[in-house]
Amino acid sequence: AWKKFAPKPFQTAEEFEREAIRHIETTLARSLYNCDEFATYAGTALAFRDRLIIDWNTTQQNHTFKDQKRVYYLSLEFLMGRTLDNAMLNVGLKNIAKEGLESLGFRMEDIVAQEHDAALGNGGLGRLAACFLDSLASLNYPAWGYGLRYRYGIFKQEIVDGYQVEVPDYWLDFNPWEFARHDIKVDVQFYGSVRKYQDDDGKSISVWEGGEIVQALAFDVPIPGYQTATTNNLRLWGSKAASGEFDFQKFNSGDYESSVADQQRAETISAVLYPNDNLERGKELRLKQQYFWCAASLYDIVRRFKKTHRSWTEFPNQVAIQLNDTHPTLAIPELIRILIDLEGLDWDQAWDITSKTFGYTNHTVLPEALEKWSVPLMQHLLPRHLQIIYDINLQFLQYVERTFPKDRDMLSRVSVIEESNPKMVRMAYIAVIGSHKVNGVAELHSDLIKTTIFKDFVAIFGPDKFTNVTNGITPRRWLHQANPRLSELIASKLGGYDFLKDLTMLHKLEAYVDDAAFRKEFQEIKYANKVRLAKLIKDSTGVSVNPASLFDIQVKRIHEYKRQQLNIFGCIHRYLQIKAMTPAARKKVMPRVHIFGGKAAPGYWMAKTVIHLINQVGKVINSDPDVGDLMKVIFLEDYNVSKAELIVPASDISEHISTAGTEASGTSNMKFVLNGGLIIGTCDGANIEITREIGEANIFLFGNLAEDVEDLRHAHLYGRYQLDPALATVFDAIKHGTFGDASSFSALVNGIVDHGDYYLVSDDFASYCKTQELIDEGYRNQEEWVTRAITSVARMGFFSSDRCIDEYAEMIWNVEPVVPE
Numbered sequence: 001a002w003k004k005f006a007p008k009p010f011q012t013a014e015e016f017e018r019e020a021i022r023h024i025e026t027t028l029a030r031s032l033y034n035c036d037e038f039a040t041y042a043g044t045a046l047a048f049r050d051r052l053i054i055d056w057n058t059t060q061q062n063h064t065f066k067d068q069k070r071v072y073y074l075s076l077e078f079l080m081g082r083t084l085d086n087a088m089l090n091v092g093l094k095n096i097a098k099e100g101l102e103s104l105g106f107r108m109e110d111i112v113a114q115e116h117d118a119a120l121g122n123g124g125l126g127r128l129a130a131c132f133l134d135s136l137a138s139l140n141y142p143a144w145g146y147g148l149r150y151r152y153g154i155f156k157q158e159i160v161d162g163y164q165v166e167v168p169d170y171w172l173d174f175n176p177w178e179f180a181r182h183d184i185k186v187d188v189q190f191y192g193s194v195r196k197y198q199d200d201d202g203k204s205i206s207v208w209e210g211g212e213i214v215q216a217l218a219f220d221v222p223i224p225g226y227q228t229a230t231t232n233n234l235r236l237w238g239s240k241a242a243s244g245e246f247d248f249q250k251f252n253s254g255d256y257e258s259s260v261a262d263q264q265r266a267e268t269i270s271a272v273l274y275p276n277d278n279l280e281r282g283k284e285l286r287l288k289q290q291y292f293w294c295a296a297s298l299y300d301i302v303r304r305f306k307k308t309h310r311s312w313t314e315f316p317n318q319v320a321i322q323l324n325d326t327h328p329t330l331a332i333p334e335l336i337r338i339l340i341d342l343e344g345l346d347w348d349q350a351w352d353i354t355s356k357t358f359g360y361t362n363h364t365v366l367p368e369a370l371e372k373w374s375v376p377l378m379q380h381l382l383p384r385h386l387q388i389i390y391d392i393n394l395q396f397l398q399y400v401e402r403t404f405p406k407d408r409d410m411l412s413r414v415s416v417i418e419e420s421n422p423k424m425v426r427m428a429y430i431a432v433i434g435s436h437k438v439n440g441v442a443e444l445h446s447d448l449i450k451t452t453i454f455k456d457f458v459a460i461f462g463p464d465k466f467t468n469v470t471n472g473i474t475p476r477r478w479l480h481q482a483n484p485r486l487s488e489l490i491a492s493k494l495g496g497y498d499f500l501k502d503l504t505m506l507h508k509l510e511a512y513v514d515d516a517a518f519r520k521e522f523q524e525i526k527y528a529n530k531v532r533l534a535k536l537i538k539d540s541t542g543v544s545v546n547p548a549s550l551f552d553i554q555v556k557r558i559h560e561y562k563r564q565q566l567n568i569f570g571c572i573h574r575y576l577q578i579k580a581m582t583p584a585a586r587k588k589v590m591p592r593v594h595i596f597g598g599k600a601a602p603g604y605w606m607a608k609t610v611i612h613l614i615n616q617v618g619k620v621i622n623s624d625p626d627v628g629d630l631m632k633v634i635f636l637e638d639y640n641v642s643k644a645e646l647i648v649p650a651s652d653i654s655e656h657i658s659t660a661g662t663e664a665s666g667t668s669n670m671k672f673v674l675n676g677g678l679i680i681g682t683c684d685g686a687n688i689e690i691t692r693e694i695g696e697a698n699i700f701l702f703g704n705l706a707e708d709v710e711d712l713r714h715a716h717l718y719g720r721y722q723l724d725p726a727l728a729t730v731f732d733a734i735k736h737g738t739f740g741d742a743s744s745f746s747a748l749v750n751g752i753v754d755h756g757d758y759y760l761v762s763d764d765f766a767s768y769c770k771t772q773e774l775i776d777e778g779y780r781n782q783e784e785w786v787t788r789a790i791t792s793v794a795r796m797g798f799f800s801s802d803r804c805i806d807e808y809a810e811m812i813w814n815v816e817p818v819v820p821e
């Protein structure tokens, strides 16, 4: 009987227009007489939202009914970017919308561009979570994401006088993609104390009392799969003062202001994303964010499980929880607390359930990024959790002692508590001990964690606990949406768009590598994408670049280990060479545009210095008449997901040049190659597997190997160190003030000359410059270049996040897809 009332989504362009207009006039209460691009975007989004909601409700009902094991992906970051284009594509009505918008007098690109990026992440880790959500839904896995609803995402970057300036990113003014679930609230406790007593049976009971309560409110975001009705849920928690906390006593006694201040303090928890990437800084509010989100998410997961009236031993058969780095590690002691203190299980049962439920993904070996929290802070904020952590440690160390009775040092090395002053809790160790699988994100990285930071744990637990799942990217966003013409060309040869669901089908493109018409079209697409980027460069910097030049791009967070400094020193080296040339020699130079983009953490001075240097170098070179179009250096401000979609398809070469052994995987390397760009890179992260897939002839590798890094660093410290002569010349130019006040850059230069060159810039400089020359030579031979590019695209099938998610599902989660009704 209900069926006749079921909403009827649009099917035709005309029905779409009617729906969009209805939303503009009623939902938004706007007159059609001043219907601008933004209102049209809003109407379009709301019309598609209606579509999504129907599939979303059906999916959730179906998943509840089928009651199979679910995956919960806990991540403090989801770097989603824009949603509308992806929603239109996945729902399969993009062409209808395009037609409808055109008849209303708008172009699809302009409407899509109205949307504000959802930038709830810093970089690779957050974008990986977003790609995973897309793949989980597209492959019909019953999965939820859990995160925080930050009011401010990653800051917007402005470049003022060559310096980075941070501007807050308030993004919630109009967000049609989230639904406040006013009925779903969780009280989260902080501070207070633990009271212990014996119950009538003599069993010891712990009660966490007092402190303060903050309320978690659920905001849900639908995640549609590609060409499937499966629409999963991303639940983001917002913080609010608990109703009892709004102190009416104070209110009535006229202390209104201080009661409002209490409210605001509670709301601060979900106010802002911490803008550090690969750096941890021990701030209390960050720990509060972590616990708030873990507690709310686990309460929600446990509540859903309890509705099925199963025995607790079934919990790991129904629930897989994946920890995206150590940020959600508190979920481990929190589940134990729920099972023991609230549900009355004993330690062994609780431990067995917990360690079967969690999987932990490590994303870094950098020591400064490994999370540690001081014991006094933990004692103050989460007294019961600290006790549980001590209990975990005790049980674990007793086991280690039994297993390795002769190795006394082992105990202090693997202890969850670092015996420093103050003592510190090592979060990664809790994550390893409390999970049944630990994975790295590329082969080299997974090997490195087994031989460095988790070496002892491999000895203790055996090697099978540790595994690799090489990262991937979603081809829907990173090929089809970002590069529609290339996707169309591929579809024309492969007989349709099935490759977007099975990216390994790309291998069939190799048959067309010598097809003249295909090659020509492939080149034309690349050129058109470069023209599009040249326009963005012109609009945002005022500099005109020639799209016929070689476009060389490095876009990613600014970090010493990623070595943007190596790139800019290389630019200076090239500039000095051009300056020294005769006019005749200059005619033979391959023109290049060097494009940089990326944010520095606001407190990371060295990274900010690198941005300043890039801008100063650009200022000098871009206005030097001796150079002209032979060379341009561009810094594109505010690199984000939507800009990446425009930048990635426009590269001839992109740079992935981290010191070997430091970049866990990298994912933009995959995006660039998939879009027909070649890459220059070190033997690091996923570069190694990309090389294996596409062939050594199709990548420009250079530099020292990970296995030699330690010795080289050691040699530097003991004075066995010769600054590369070409780099010395670069430093001379900087010191002579060629790029403005030399003192601005002295810390950067001295770090290499006097302080051990930790990132081996000098050691790799000659190899880097030589490889850049090979790139110039290679690009001169366009025919060969295109062959390499097409061959590479054809061999990138492995790097789909669909492959990656299937590997997690099989090796770590043990979950099966649920076929939609």
Ligand code: 26Q
Residues within 6 Å of the ligand: 122, 123, 124, 125, 126, 128, 274, 276, 277, 278, 279, 280, 281, 282, 286, 363, 364, 369, 371, 441, 471, 663, 664, 665, 666, 667, 685
């Ligand atoms: C930790 C504590 C306190 C505040 C911030 C943080 C924090 C925040 C973000 C620590 C690390 C991150 C982000 C790390 C990250 O993005 N890692 C990248 O993950 C990618 C996906 O696996 C890899 O491809 C990259 O190689 C890796 O650098």
